Amino acid sequence: MSKALPKRSENYSEWYNELVKRADLAENSAVRGCMVIKPYGYSIWEKMQRALDDMFKETGHTNAYFPLFIPKSYLSKEASHVEGFAKECAVVTHYRLKNDPNGKGVIVDPDARLEEELIVRPTSETVIWSTYKNWIQSYRDLPLLINQWANVVRWEMRTRLFLRTAEFLWQEGHTAHSTATEAVAEARQMLDVYTTFAEEWMALPVLRGVKTANERFAGAVDTYCIEALMQDGKALQAGTSHFLGQNFAAAFDVKFQDKDGKLEYVWGTSWGVSTRLMGALIMAHSDDNGLVLPPKLAPIQVVIVPIYKNEEQLDAISDKAAEIMKELKKRGISVKYDNNDAYKPGYKFAEYELKGVPVRLAMGARDLENNTVEVARRDTKTKETVSLEGITEYISDLLDNIQEAVYNKALAFREENTVKVDTMEEFTKILDDRGGFILAHWDGTSETEEKIKEETKATIRCIPLNQEAEDGVCIYSGKPSKGRVVFARAY
Amino acid sequence: MSKALPKRSENYSEWYNELVKRADLAENSAVRGCMVIKPYGYSIWEKMQRALDDMFKETGHTNAYFPLFIPKSYLSKEASHVEGFAKECAVVTHYRLKNDPNGKGVIVDPDARLEEELIVRPTSETVIWSTYKNWIQSYRDLPLLINQWANVVRWEMRTRLFLRTAEFLWQEGHTAHSTATEAVAEARQMLDVYTTFAEEWMALPVLRGVKTANERFAGAVDTYCIEALMQDGKALQAGTSHFLGQNFAAAFDVKFQDKDGKLEYVWGTSWGVSTRLMGALIMAHSDDNGLVLPPKLAPIQVVIVPIYKNEEQLDAISDKAAEIMKELKKRGISVKYDNNDAYKPGYKFAEYELKGVPVRLAMGARDLENNTVEVARRDTKTKETVSLEGITEYISDLLDNIQEAVYNKALAFREENTVKVDTMEEFTKILDDRGGFILAHWDGTSETEEKIKEETKATIRCIPLNQEAEDGVCIYSGKPSKGRVVFARAY
Structure with a gap:
């Protein structure tokens, strides 16, 4: 760790x-x-x-x-x-x-x-x-x-x-x-x-x-x-x-x-x-700090970490945490309370980041006074202090938002990395520079597909179900093509 | 079938x-x-x-x-x-x-x-x-x-x-x-x-x-x-x-x-x-007609079979069946409606008996008139005509009763077939006559256990956790024993 x-x-x-x-x-x-x-x-x-x-x-x-x-x-x-x-x-x-x-x-x-x-x-x-x-x-x-x-x-x-x-x-x-x-x-x-x-x-x-x-x-x-x-x-x-x-x-x-x-x-x-x-x-x-899990597949969706200086503070925080957990569980949200005394909060934060827990709640003495909690999102690594009034609703919505945000981020990445290409030169350059999905014309023969694979390690991932009709010429053979297929290097 | x-x-x-x-x-x-x-x-x-x-x-x-x-x-x-x-x-x-x-x-x-x-x-x-x-x-x-x-x-x-x-x-x-x-x-x-x-x-x-x-x-x-x-x-x-x-x-x-x-x-x-x-x-x-499943493990807990002479009757029964099913499903009871026209009711009854469906409902024209349904239990093979008023509650209770009855029947069978035996002669006779669990004294040696197995094909199933202290002598060797163990022929 x-x-x-x-x-x-x-x-x-x-x-x-x-x-x-x-x-x-x-x-x-x-x-x-x-x-x-x-x-x-x-x-x-x-x-x-x-x-x-x-x-x-x-x-x-x-x-x-x-x-x-x-x-x-x-x-x-x-x-x-x-x-x-x-x-x-x-x-x-x-x-x-x-x-x-x-x-x-x-x-x-x-x-x-x-x-x-x-x-x-x-x-x-x-x-x-x-x-x-x-x-x-x-x-x-x-x-x-x-x-x-x-x-x-x-x-x-x-x-x-x-x-x-x-x-x-x-x-x-x-x-x-x-x-x-x-x-x-x-x-x-x-x-x-x-x-x-x-x-x-x-x-x-x-x-x-x-x-x-x-x-x-x-x-x-x-x-x-x-x-x-x-x-x-x-x-x-x-x-x-x-x-x-x-x-x-x-x-x-x-x-x-x-x-x-x-x-x-x-x-x-x-x-x-x-x-x-x-x-x-x-x-x-995921990112350089660890896993990023979409909430719907996260084994632990919310973790609560108490920040305390003494037993008395811990007890008060634990009571409050128990209330929050009870409400979250009623909503079907999986939540863990980590009061393990062997590790410091900073260590725990890193651990749950590594494990991709979507939402982390940190609660200290000041939070108790103010009836607040610090809410950290794993996906954006943003934090904010939130009132405990309506916290269940807040977290439930937040998990939905994270699910959507994780998807949107992946979608934006894919869109940025999907390009139409019309020459072998550009094809090779993009593959070497940044990869991604390359939409290109292909003459429909296995022979051409294999040649392209040999030369570039890219394969045809699929002929899209929603392929647009478009007259063009195969980037490799120059023969006619009626629509683009998806090339990429692949796992 | x-x-x-x-x-x-x-x-x-x-x-x-x-x-x-x-x-x-x-x-x-x-x-x-x-x-x-x-x-x-x-x-x-x-x-x-x-x-x-x-x-x-x-x-x-x-x-x-x-x-x-x-x-x-x-x-x-x-x-x-x-x-x-x-x-x-x-x-x-x-x-x-x-x-x-x-x-x-x-x-x-x-x-x-x-x-x-x-x-x-x-x-x-x-x-x-x-x-x-x-x-x-x-x-x-x-x-x-x-x-x-x-x-x-x-x-x-x-x-x-x-x-x-x-x-x-x-x-x-x-x-x-x-x-x-x-x-x-x-x-x-x-x-x-x-x-x-x-x-x-x-x-x-x-x-x-x-x-x-x-x-x-x-x-x-x-x-x-x-x-x-x-x-x-x-x-x-x-x-x-x-x-x-x-x-x-x-x-x-x-x-x-x-x-x-x-x-x-x-x-x-x-x-x-x-x-x-x-x-x-x-x-x-199970019995000679087929499976008997405890309701908690039955994939289909209730089957509804319509008894009809024409399409009009079938439609009316189907409407009523749909109401019943909706209520049963709300209770988490799994229910199937079998309106397959290729088979006669008698064939279906035999089929669901074979499959061990715990409760069968049969509904005909007269039931519609009287607001009743015929309820058949798979375990006891008893039938009765029941009012549709409160049928959900009735079936829910019935499933609980069947679960208990199936257990009690198996328990009674086991009790009837668990006997204390003190001689090898009686031991062998009971094994050959009807089997069951035989509680007998054993001297604690592997040698005796193997001899008994060779001669009778019975093995020691277990030394009961709730074994009663009782002084006795091993049925085989005559050596002293402090309590009975459970013998049986086994799968």
Whole structure:
């Protein structure tokens, strides 16, 4: 706590890593690429889960649970799917250990080899569609609207806390429909849910679009996505929703009888967000003093710190604090009173700044006399002395204001850092200077997209859903284009 | 749905298996021993999770998340722990697949072998205590009160849905303390929490006790447990809470500086309940017509079925049903209106009986005239016609009564099936005739316990916490004993 965080302007990457650790969000474990999500970090994730889960249920989905393990042969059934996931998966080959005959602990028992290897799920389309085959016979069984909260494993070689870890937590929705139109509508609806969640809960403005073929989910016909901008000018994909067409239904032979008695393959979607959102939340809003949390996701929304010279003062302040807390809690505001005697107020202030507590109340002897309290906002670092008359209402409004202000700040940042560009020269210069979202014309070919990526490390984040029709020429090939797409370097 | 369930009296085991599948609770997956928890089953589990999680938080615990994988060497650090889990664990040896050079799908890439094999967690003491080592330095860091909701894998050879599966869902609490007294108090407190949950939510009366050395958790000093009795006379362990002493602290070198500056090993507990509770819930209360759910855990507490001859009648009933539903929902009662025209009322009645919906309302033309509704209780299968005046209050009270009645019925069954026995002859006879809990004297040795198990398949479920002092002689060895322990055949 004593050492300052690295500054964003000096080493953004180091600032992020240090912040994640010092704010008690997560840390690396002894297992390569796997993180420990610490209680404070997990409590933010729980709030995200609760909000998302409520939205999933409001839109008619129910939760279920499917196996952690996927038989190797299942993964292979959808050709592009296995291509996408085979290179980075954890493979279970044995089911027993035995004592080392040389007396050195335990070894894998060679006699306990599985007949077929099992893959720790990197995503669950295959195991779920193999199950859906038994659940779906008729149009009456559709739509099937299921979500799963689970851990998944992708054996990433270069990992970073929350952003890219070998194991991560997520939800994955898997739905089945009788028509393509309905499945596309579902995929779009879930993109809307993610957008609402990102903007209203995470205070994170997002661009909405569809991925190019290169960036599409392995096995999807179309991948819709939301893309957010981080403070270092890099983009972060914050959620994806896939229209799977009939790909997995065909791979697992899932057919239904329609109203006319005709057998047809089922149409599918899948959609997910993960603990990666924690990374987005941290990187989008926080500053050189620590986390800045939007109030709706803050585990502690208000902290009260007493400033006292003796026990008598402390007792009087504690009484007053108890009253305030009672009223705040009635409003559903989470509040902590920190009367820990081992630390000085200044230390506590720094600690709660680091942890991103949106509102800090400090109360001293003079406040008691004047019936006031000092209110400090984490996001703007402004302070003011406020009367205790109507303090509950004041704080409740303040939390709403902070939620909005955090969003508006991120939105203003994104707007400042979104530019239209018409030449490769300007494109490269902006990427190197400050990054951000670059709107540029592209000829629609994977070849050009790859060339641009090779030369600049920028990828097409999405073709915006609200793309404006505009005649232009591709910045790379000079071939004609009908509208701009969004480029950025990305996490 | 059309075929009747097997009867409990004829084939209890088959009755259970069929009920789990037909009531849409769970099914076997393509992966040996791993189940799919279906939406209806999962919604009961979610209710259990929510209730337990609230109780954990009320007692000061927070959630966190630790890695799925455990390095093989970690498992070996606590001698009895590895002994307990090494024989049935899933081992990850590789991190990549590649295309089969013979063109047959994908194979494990022999070049992608892990340096050290990883075990899919069977329980997380080792990975968590290795983490606690960095979190605990001083008595000020204690107690550390953490819980995790997670999936775990134990490679069981004989599996049954919910009761014994290779992968299951559970929560595992892992706490660290500065004194043995405090750690024991924590383990006992969590046993209390489990007891309250079993009795008040699951309507499941439980015996509370401590395990003998033979049945103790691998690595614990003492294992406290709650034991429930199923309708076939077999016991089911419904939750355990372990006092770990300093075993894991010593294995992972977790020391703290006490107030006097002395370094000492930390004291630990762990405690868990799992999706096995679903099995207990089903087996304790259900009957030959299907599930009987205690209202507090029922995903649908009330179903309304319209009985109509024409559209006009249906419309009138639907209007009335909407009014009732609105009022019930205001009370937090979950209610479903089933106006699906594809099925007849009789079919629906059977379906909701199978699913264990506690209260069914049927409303027809005559009810509309008389301002009444037919109310059917799932637990007693009794029906009565009730005035719609005050129906909300009536149903709310009825749900409370059902919760209590389901508990009382299970309690009466347990009391009828708990007997004191003083000879091996009687012991064996009762076990074979009807099972149940048998209170008998035991000489306190593992040897006798094992002999009895070999000869009768009965184990000591627990030494009751409220054991009465009573001089007697061991039913097997004739050696002296100071009190009775609880024997049963068990799941």
